[in-house]
Amino acid sequence: MATVELRFSALPEHVRTARLVAAAVARRAGVDEAVLDEVRLAVGEACTRAVGLHQNGGITAPVKVVLTEEEKQFSIEVGDEAPRHAPGDRAPGAAGDEQDAETEEDEMGLAVISGLVDDVEVTAGEHGGSIRMTWPTTPSVTVLP
Template sequence: MDLAQELVCLEIPALPAFVGVARTVVAAVATSVPGIDDDRLEDLRIAVSEACTNAVEAHQAVGLDQRVVLRCLLEPDNLEVRVEDNGSGFDPAAVPPRPPVGDPAHLRAERGWGLQLIRALVDEVRFVPSEQG
């Protein structure tokens, strides 16, 4: 397939049950990127799952029933995935770092790993606030 640039959009209800749909669609789009291997594809699935889960939780925290929007910009050698929500927003720099592996608190930290995982699994992460947050 010869791609100049293609945009694939998906809207999902802000419900945890639909995060898997987003993960599956983005993975299917990613298979069009030349040379993507299974490990990289799995990294993308996890990152998308984490980002969508955060977006769903952001909507639920403020009582929004609007959909979470995913935009996949597919270029010949690149895939950019945007996850858009209308939650209240947050400052990613204010998110406390997770405990180091040797720290006993590391074993008790059940939640809050999403941003760290996303950053570790993809090439670039940006947080762009919208008018809503």
């Protein structure tokens, strides 16, 4: 079972909440302080992308964020329910420019994620997609008196 699971309506104003929750849970899980900024940014990018996909696809389902603390690692999976179609499905010339601008922003977000996180897995299929990011944790050392 996930340590913390979050579902939010696909609205831009909730992305900040997801960032704050993810950073708080990551800190508790023992992710290095120096890396927390990266966690915050990467989760924000993944959620922004998911919100965009839901809004563009008219999907009313919430975006899902699953935060999992494991023995030596902490992982975050951001899932969307936007179905992906094979490239070339779109009629030629249909909504060309707008589509390109959206794709550019989407790619910029993914570029930031892959630049920040070493362990990333991006999956997409006809029922939606997900971005799974993993960071190592330092187990807390209990100092005996």
